[in-house]
Amino acid sequence: MVNKLRFLVFTIIFVLIAEFPANTAIEPEFLKLTNNIWVKEKIKHLTLEEKIGQLIMIPAYPNQGEAHKNQIINLIKNHKPGGVLIMKGSAYETAAFINEIQKESVTPLLIAIDGETGLGFRMDSTVVYPTAQCLGAITNDSLLYSMGKDLGKQFKELGIHINFAPVADINTNPANPIINHRSFGENKKNVANKAWLLASGMQDEGIIAVAKHFPGHGDTKIDSHNSLPLMNHSKKRIETIEAFPFRYLSEKGILGIMSAHLHVQSFDSTKIPSSLSENVLKKYLREKIGFNGFLITDAMNMKGVTLPNGNAEVQALKAGNDMVEFVTDISKTIEAVKTAIINGEITQLDIENKCARVLALKNWAGLNNYAPTILNGITEKLNAPMYNVTLRNLIENSLTVLKNESTLPISELDTLKIANVSIGSSHTTAFQEMASNYTSTDDFILPKNATSEEINRLLVDLKTYDLVICGIHNIGLYPYRNYQTTSAQIEAVTKITSQNKTISVFFGNAYAIKIFEGMDQSKSLVLAYQDNKLTQELAAQLLFGAFDAKGKLPVTINATFKAGDGYSIKNSARLKYTIPEEVKINSILLNQKIDSIANLGIEKKAYPGCQVLVAKDGKVIFHKCYGFHTYKNLDSVVKENIYDWASVTKVTGPLPAIMKLVDEKKIDTSQPFSNYWPDFKDSNKKDIIFKDILAHQGRLQAWIPYWQSTLRNNGTLRAKVFKKQPTSRHTFRVSSNLYMNKKYQKFMFDEIKNSPLRNKKEYLYSGLCFYLFPSVISNVTGQNYQSYLKNEFYGPLGAHTITYNPYKLFPLGRIVPTENDDFFRKEQLQGFVHDEGAAMMGGISGNAGLFGTANDLAKLAQMYLQKGYYGGKQYISQNTIDEFTKIQFPNNKNRRGLGFDKPLIDNNKNELKDAYPAFDTSNNSYGHSGYTGTFFWNDPDNGLLYIFFSNRVYPTRNNSKLYDLNIRTAIHQSIYDCLRIGLN
Numbered sequence: 001m002v003n004k005l006r007f008l009v010f011t012i013i014f015v016l017i018a019e020f021p022a023n024t025a026i027e028p029e030f031l032k033l034t035n036n037i038w039v040k041e042k043i044k045h046l047t048l049e050e051k052i053g054q055l056i057m058i059p060a061y062p063n064q065g066e067a068h069k070n071q072i073i074n075l076i077k078n079h080k081p082g083g084v085l086i087m088k089g090s091a092y093e094t095a096a097f098i099n100e101i102q103k104e105s106v107t108p109l110l111i112a113i114d115g116e117t118g119l120g121f122r123m124d125s126t127v128v129y130p131t132a133q134c135l136g137a138i139t140n141d142s143l144l145y146s147m148g149k150d151l152g153k154q155f156k157e158l159g160i161h162i163n164f165a166p167v168a169d170i171n172t173n174p175a176n177p178i179i180n181h182r183s184f185g186e187n188k189k190n191v192a193n194k195a196w197l198l199a200s201g202m203q204d205e206g207i208i209a210v211a212k213h214f215p216g217h218g219d220t221k222i223d224s225h226n227s228l229p230l231m232n233h234s235k236k237r238i239e240t241i242e243a244f245p246f247r248y249l250s251e252k253g254i255l256g257i258m259s260a261h262l263h264v265q266s267f268d269s270t271k272i273p274s275s276l277s278e279n280v281l282k283k284y285l286r287e288k289i290g291f292n293g294f295l296i297t298d299a300m301n302m303k304g305v306t307l308p309n310g311n312a313e314v315q316a317l318k319a320g321n322d323m324v325e326f327v328t329d330i331s332k333t334i335e336a337v338k339t340a341i342i343n344g345e346i347t348q349l350d351i352e353n354k355c356a357r358v359l360a361l362k363n364w365a366g367l368n369n370y371a372p373t374i375l376n377g378i379t380e381k382l383n384a385p386m387y388n389v390t391l392r393n394l395i396e397n398s399l400t401v402l403k404n405e406s407t408l409p410i411s412e413l414d415t416l417k418i419a420n421v422s423i424g425s426s427h428t429t430a431f432q433e434m435a436s437n438y439t440s441t442d443d444f445i446l447p448k449n450a451t452s453e454e455i456n457r458l459l460v461d462l463k464t465y466d467l468v469i470c471g472i473h474n475i476g477l478y479p480y481r482n483y484q485t486t487s488a489q490i491e492a493v494t495k496i497t498s499q500n501k502t503i504s505v506f507f508g509n510a511y512a513i514k515i516f517e518g519m520d521q522s523k524s525l526v527l528a529y530q531d532n533k534l535t536q537e538l539a540a541q542l543l544f545g546a547f548d549a550k551g552k553l554p555v556t557i558n559a560t561f562k563a564g565d566g567y568s569i570k571n572s573a574r575l576k577y578t579i580p581e582e583v584k585i586n587s588i589l590l591n592q593k594i595d596s597i598a599n600l601g602i603e604k605k606a607y608p609g610c611q612v613l614v615a616k617d618g619k620v621i622f623h624k625c626y627g628f629h630t631y632k633n634l635d636s637v638v639k640e641n642i643y644d645w646a647s648v649t650k651v652t653g654p655l656p657a658i659m660k661l662v663d664e665k666k667i668d669t670s671q672p673f674s675n676y677w678p679d680f681k682d683s684n685k686k687d688i689i690f691k692d693i694l695a696h697q698g699r700l701q702a703w704i705p706y707w708q709s710t711l712r713n714n715g716t717l718r719a720k721v722f723k724k725q726p727t728s729r730h731t732f733r734v735s736s737n738l739y740m741n742k743k744y745q746k747f748m749f750d751e752i753k754n755s756p757l758r759n760k761k762e763y764l765y766s767g768l769c770f771y772l773f774p775s776v777i778s779n780v781t782g783q784n785y786q787s788y789l790k791n792e793f794y795g796p797l798g799a800h801t802i803t804y805n806p807y808k809l810f811p812l813g814r815i816v817p818t819e820n821d822d823f824f825r826k827e828q829l830q831g832f833v834h835d836e837g838a839a840m841m842g843g844i845s846g847n848a849g850l851f852g853t854a855n856d857l858a859k860l861a862q863m864y865l866q867k868g869y870y871g872g873k874q875y876i877s878q879n880t881i882d883e884f885t886k887i888q889f890p891n892n893k894n895r896r897g898l899g900f901d902k903p904l905i906d907n908n909k910n911e912l913k914d915a916y917p918a919f920d921t922s923n924n925s926y927g928h929s930g931y932t933g934t935f936f937w938n939d940p941d942n943g944l945l946y947i948f949f950s951n952r953v954y955p956t957r958n959n960s961k962l963y964d965l966n967i968r969t970a971i972h973q974s975i976y977d978c979l980r981i982g983l984n
Contacts, residue, residue, distance in 0.1 A: 025247075025250035025289060025290035026250070026253035028253065028255050028293040029364060030294070030364035031293075031360060033364055034359075034360040038359075038363055038368040039356055039359040039363055042107055043355060046080075046107070048341075048351070049079075049338070050080040051352060051355040052333075052334045052337045053079050053082060053334060054080070054081075054082035054107065054358050055082055055322065055324065055337075055351070055355065055358060056079075056081045056082055056313070056323070056324055056327045056330050057081060057084065057085050057110070057324065057325045057326065057327065058075060058081045058084055058326075058327055058328075058330055059087055059299075059301075060072045060084045060086060061087045061088050061089065062086065062093045062096075062098075062123075063088045063089040069097060069101075072084070072101055075330055079330045079331060080107065081109070081330055082109070083109055083110035083162070083323065084098075084109050084110075084112070085112045085113065085299075085325060085326055086098070086111060086112065086123075090123060090125045090379075091123060091124075091125045091378055091382050092378055092379055095158050095159060095375055098111055098159040099373055099375070108362060108367035108370040110161050110162055110208075110361065111159055111161050112162035112163070112210075113155070113162070113163060113164065114164045114165070115155065115160075115163040115165055116131075116164075116166070116167060116182060117130065117131060118150075118154065119151075119154055119158065119160075125383070126154070126379075126383065127150075127154070127382070127388070127391060128532075129147055129394065130391075130398060130529065131529065132167050132183050132184045132194075133181040133182070133509065133529055133554060133555065134394075134395070134398045134529035135398065136184035136190060136191070136194060136554030136555070137398040137399075137529065137552055137553060137554050137566070138194075138394065138397045138398050138550075138551065139397070140397050141193060141197050142197070143390070143393055143394055143397055144198045144201070145200060145201040146201065146393070147394060148197065148198040148199060148200060148201020148203075148205075148209075149201040149202075149204065149205055150386075150387050151163060151198075151205075151207065152201060152204065152205025153205055154387070155205075155207050156205060156206060156207065157373070157378065157381050158373060158382065159372070161208055161362075161367070162207070162210060162256070162365075163202055163207055163208070163209055164212060165210070165212070166184075166194070166195040166198045166199055166209065167182045167184070167212055168192070168195040168211040168212065168213075168216075168245040168246055168249060169182075169183050169216050169217045169218035170185070170187075170188050170218040170219075170245065171185065171186055171218040171555065172186050172218050172241065173218065173220065173221065174511045174556075174557075175221065175479050176218065176221075176479075177220075177221070177222065177478060177480065178217070178223040178224065178225065178478075179213075179217050179218050180477070180478055180511070181477050181509050181511075181529075184554060185554025186218075186554065186555045186563050187554065187563055188241055188245060190554060192244060192245035192249065193248075195211055195248075195249060196249055199254050200252070203253075203254075203255060206366060207365075208256055208364075208365060209254055210256035210257060210258050210294070210296060211246060211254055211256070211258065212257070212260065212298065213260030213261075213262075213298055214246050214257050214258065214280075215238055215242050215262070215267075215280060215284070215285070216238065216241070216245075216246070217229070217262060218242065219233070219242070220262065222304075224302055224304035224305075225299075225302045225303065225304070226304070227303055228262070228263050228273055228304040229261075229262050230262075230263045230265065231262050231274075232266075233266060234266050235266045238264070238266065238267075243284075243289070246289065246291070247289050250289050250290060250291040255293050255294055255361070255364075256293055256294040256295070256296060257285070257291060257295055258295075258296055258325075259274060259297050259319075259321055260274055260298055261273040261274070261298050261302055261305040262274045262304070267279045272315075273304060273305045275297045275298060275321065276315035276318075276319050277319055278320065280319070281321065282319060282320040286320050294323070294357065294358075294361055295320055295321050295323075296321060297316045297321050297324050298325065298326075299325055300325060300327050300328070301328050302326075311336060313327060313337065314336050314337055314340045314345065314346065318340075318345060318346050322357050322358060323358060337351070385579055385580070385586075385587045385588070386581050386983070389579065392534065392578060392579070392582065395534060396538050396542075397551065398551045399526060399528055399538065399539055399549060399550075400526065400527040400551030400566045401524065401525070401526050401527075401549045401566060401569055402525045402526070402527055402553065402566065403523075403524055403525040404523075404524045404567045404569065405524060407467075407524040408503070408524050408526075408542075408545075408567075408569055409544055409545025409569065409574070410438075410467070410503070410543055410545070411545075411572065411872050411873070413439040413795065413796055413797070414790075414791065414795025415466070416466045416467050417442075417466045417467070418441045418467045418468075419441065419442050419462055419465040419467070419469070419500075420441040420442070420443050420444070420471070421443075421444045421458070421468060422443070422444070422445050422473060423446050423470055423471065423489055423496075424473040424486075425448075425474060426447050427445065428443055429471060429536055430536040430537050431471045431507075431540050432471070432540075434537040434540035434541060434577065435469065435544070437577060437855055438540075438541075438574060439800065442465075444458060446488075448486050448488065448489060449486055450492065452488075452491070455488065455492050455495065458492070459496065462496065466501065467500075467501050467502075468496055468500040468501065469502075469503045469505070469543065470493060470496055470497070470504045470522070471505050471507060472493060472505065472506045472507060472516070473507050473508075473531050474531065475508025478509075479511065482512075483508065483509055485512065485515050490515065490516055490517070494517060497519065497522050498521055501523055502521070502522045503525075504522040504524070504526070505526045505528055505543070506528060507528045507531035507535065507539070508529070508530075508531055510554070511557060513525075513527065513557050513558075514557050514558045526539060526543070527551070527553065541576055541577060544572075544574050545572030545871060546571060546575065547571050549566075549568060549569035552564055552565065572871050572872035573618065573866055573869055573870055573872070574859075575615060575618060575858060575859060575862055576618060576619045576620065577620045578620070578621060579621060582621070583616040586978060586981065586982070586984070589978050589981065590622060590974075591624075593974035593975075593977065594622065594624065594971055594974060594975075597971045597974060598626045600965065600967070601950070601961070601965060602626060604961055605959070606961035606967055607627070607933055607950035607952040607961075607962060608627050608630050608631045608633075608951065609625070609627030609628045609816070609950065609951070610625075610627060610637065610933070610948065610949060611625040611626065611949045611950075612624055612626075612946075612947070612949075613857075613858055613945075613946070613947040614945070615862060615944070616943055616945075618862060618865075618866070620858065623639060623855070625637040625638055625639060625641075629641075629816050629817060629951070630817060630955075631954075639853065639854065639855060641814060641815070641949075642801055642806050642851050642852060643851060643932070643934060644829075644833060644834050644851055644930075644934075645848075645850045645851060645852065645932070646930030646934055647767065647847065648850070648857070648930040648934050648936060649847065649930075650847060650928060651899050651901075652802070652860055653846055654770060654776075654846035654899075655884070655898075655899040656789070656860070656875070656876065657773075657781075657785075657788060657792070657793075658694075658773070658777070658899070659868075659876045659881070659884055660876055661777070661780055661781070662880050663877045663880050667690070668690070669689070669690040669691040670689065671690060672687055672688060672690070673690045673698075673769065674686045677769075677776055680753060683753045683754070684756075684757050685700075685757070688700075691888060692761070693766075694884075694896075694898040694899045695888045695889060695894060696763055696764060696765050696894070696896050697889060697894050698769070699761055700757070700758070700764070700766040700769065701755050701756065701758070701766060702764055703766070703767060703837070704752065704768065705836070706748050706840055707836045707837075709751070710744075717738075717824075720741065721740060721741050721744050722734070722738055722739065722741070723739050724739070725737075726739045727739070729742060730742070732744075732745065732841070733805075733842060734832070734839045735821075735825035735827055735829065736827055737827070742842075744840070745840070745841060745842075748840060748841075752768045752769070752771060755768065761892070762894070763889075763893065763896065767837075767847035770845065770846035770847035771846060771847055772846070774841075774844060785844065786804060789802075792875070793875060794856075796873060796875075797856075797860060797863065797871065797875075798856075798859060798871070799852065799856035799859045799860055801851070801852040801853045802850060802851070803850070803852065804843050804844045804849045804850060805831070805833075805843040806851040807830075807831030810831075815830055815851065817951065817954055818830070819955065819956060820954070820955040831851075833848055833849045833851075834848070834932050835847065835849070835931070848930075854949050857936055857947055858947060861936050861938055861945050861947070862945060864876075865940055865945055867882070885924070885938075885940075886924070890905075899928075900926040900928060901926065901928045901929065902923075902925070902926055903915075903916060903917065903923065903925060907919055907921070907923075908920065912966065912973055915969055917935075917946075917972045920980075921939050921942075921976070922939050922940070922942060925937060925939040929968070932950075932951060932952065932953050933949070933950035933951055933953065933962055934950070935948040936948075937972065942976075942979065944975065944976075944979070946971075946972050948971060948972075950962065950967075
């Protein structure tokens with residue numbers, strides 16, 4: 001029994017040692033400077049009042065105009081405070097304000113800010129980083145260090161030295177009215193680790209990090225701004241939980257800690273705030289934990305600490321604080337401290353020692369070599385794109401999948417009719433707009449205070465949908481009034497999730513999910529923590545598999561969703577939409593280069609408008625529109641515009657089908673084409689190999705002007721072939737008011753069959769057999785050609801705008817017009833294919849006829865670039881992609897692949913004006929151009945996709961300025977230039 005008792009004692013001692021390690025706090029670096037010459041010189045010339053003033057930090061509001069600024073300057077001149085806490089203002093006015101007050105201060109001021117989410121926590125025009133709760137979900141902790149580094153650089157740029165962050169409180173009370181989402185969560189180790197990584201990043205950039213609010217504000221029921229909260233935990237509990245992060249931070253070397261206004265009953269039986277308690281600060285924090293760094297109070301204007309006549313500030317300094325913050329009456333405070341010295345409550349030596357510590361801290365922060373902030377371009381510097389990369393990475397890595405019943409990432413887009421419902425917003429959201437980049441969705445808006453009738457009407461509308469995506473918006477950050485949720489929001493979520501297969505995305509505080517009882521009926525649930533544009537955009541991208549889901553819930557919501565929950569989900573290799581810096585390209589330079597060339601084309605009337613899309617490594621980093629649909633300058637070019645792709649059709653219509661059929665061994669390109677087009681068997685083309693046709697060396701003529709064969713001697717169209725109205729025979733619609741006899745297609749095929757062959761087997765671009773490919777594909781598959789493409793490629797890719805004859809599906813205003821045809825169809829072409837031969841095929845051909853958006857072409861092109869894989873599906877085998885995209889007959893000086901165009905032979909030796917496409921593109925690259933002014937190019941060696949769309953044939957094809965100015969190649973090369981230069 002004695003041995004068992006002895007073992008139990010040893011076990012308890014071991015656990016206590018492990019839980020409460022010996023004092024191993026690191027001596028902060030700034031303390032080594034207390035005997036520095038600069039510090040000594042400063043102290044020597046300070047009066048007692050000025051030494052006391054160095055221990056005081058006053059608030060300032062740069063946005064409150066000249067009168068307030070002059071008031072602060074007078075306080076600085078008259079009372080010499082040690083620091084200023086910056087509250088509200090823009091970046092420029094804050095920097096200018098700091099410069100002016102520093103100029104008036106004999107001893108440089110410590111400038112502080114509550115920058116929990118960065119400068120944006122207190123000022124506009126700057127980056128707002130995620131809330132701590134959101135950061136608490138991140139499993140890649142190095143991102144917190146990167147954020148700390150970013151904050152440090154931004155603060156230094158603005159002239160700020162102290163950040164009152166990180167919040168090191170462990171939020172164990174979901175109803176906490178003031179900490180709550182400002183905490184990294186409820187797990188003490190997660191909180192401690194993330195707080196240190198954030199702090200160390202700032203400190204490595206020369207910024208003083210101040211962790212708050214000691215001994216821990218995470219389990220309180222009252223906001224200390226309003227009254228004094230009670231912490232009614234035992235010392236053991238506080239040491240085990242609340243104080244754990246602060247001990248950890250002390251051991252790691254944090255420079256500062258902020259004392260909280262709490263009544264910690266187990267340390268002080270009298271109702272004294274912990275910020276004024278010697279038991280909490282001197283005996284526990286300083287002596288037991290061993291923290292010897294900078295200690296500052298929370299704001300002294302808070303009702304949780306306010307005492308009359310400056311006594312609170314005196315008590316705070318006596319208790320162990322080095323500085324008192326947010327002092328509203330500096331004169332009264334200085335007099336109160338002087339009185340306390342006279343009364344023996346505090347010694348002058350204590351004041352001098354604290355003053356030396358504050359000055360040493362200033363020295364550490366570089367104030368011994370103070371220089372004013374450079375104001376020129378300050379806002380741009382603080383919003384440098386690289387900061388946005390960090391922000392994106394933080395949000396992306398925080399998104400937490402709390403539930404997933406095999407619905408994420410969303411797949412089989414061709415099988416789904418999707419509704420995207422915004423619950424709580426009054427307008428279409430960024431979440432809905434981003435989701436529409438991936439597939440066709442119908443968007444619905446349900447206001448926060450919707451009536452039951454409105455909800456019921458929505459439910460009726462949603463009954464026809466296979467999948468409903470619910471974005472829940474406008475959730476309050478704090479528990480006040482149930483996070484400001486409404487009964488309408490709750491009712492809508494409950495009814496939609498019970499009726500429809502639903503994916504819910506919650507844009508708000510994690511704790512608020514428990515209010516939505518129907519949320520757990522969702523097939524999938526994603527917690528996004530915040531409700532801003534970037535978070536919404538990234539959440540939509542997560543749903544469609546643009547990147548992995550990695551977040552873990554930092555707090556317990558209820559019995560269903562507990563801290564640590566979160567599904568890890570692999571991405572499905574769909575396009576991601578981001579900024580150039582994410583792939584190490586300077587966005588300013590990229591924009592400047594592309595803008596200048598694209599606008600030159602408009603200025604020189606090479607085209608009325610255009611758009612450029614660039615993707616790198618599966619990430620769309622640039623998509624911009626220029627100019628108008630026509631020279632009337634009425635309709636601006638927008639990303640949703642649909643273009644006539646012209647010959648780009650060759651590699652986006654029949655070619656993917658042919659590649660798939662090669663995979664299925666239904667087509668063999670080494671065999672004669674006549675095997676698949678029997679009509680050639682009794683012609684001069686019976687032995688032409690399929691591969692030769694695809695590589696444009698099948699000895700075929702370049703083209704046949706079919707429409708000219710339909711002309712009478714007087715130049716009018718033969719009535720037997722064309723009618724202005726459809727008839728039972730004239731069913732091939734060629735334009736708005738022109739219909740062709742369906743039997744004439746056979747005549748066109750016969751013209752191809754009977755056309756003479758060239759004498760030599762050499763490269764000559766020919767589209768003749770591409771007219772035949774749709775029929776070949778239909779014959780081989782037993783399916784309608786258009787249906788086959790949509791079912792096998794465009795639908796699953798989510799590329800719903802890729803189509804023939806878009807006038808049947810889309811409003812004409814969305815389709816960019818091409819030529820004013822004054823010789824054949826005699827009209828402005830809009831929604832009808834520009835190519836005459838394709839038009840005579842009823843708009844459905846393999847040589848031309850496809851229309852679509854740049855974004856949808858990017859999906860198909862990216863599938864090629866990813867060796868046939870996209871969105872979780874292998875469309876075409878890697879071997880087949882590799883075969884079709886390589887040069888087939890280099891010995892014949894034929895640069896072509898199978899269907900695909902390739903760079904000129906020895907392209908990189910050419911001048912830019914002679915190169916095709918850019919001379920820096922790799923030999924493995926491929927793509928195609930279109931006569932109407934379209935172009936796309938893939939470079940697998942550089943992971944680069946480039947799309948250029950224009951309607952250069954408007955109003956006439958005789959406009960060759962697109963080629964003369966070398967616009968497409970120049971833009972292409974500029975992308976490579978930016979890629980080579982990188983972020984410099």
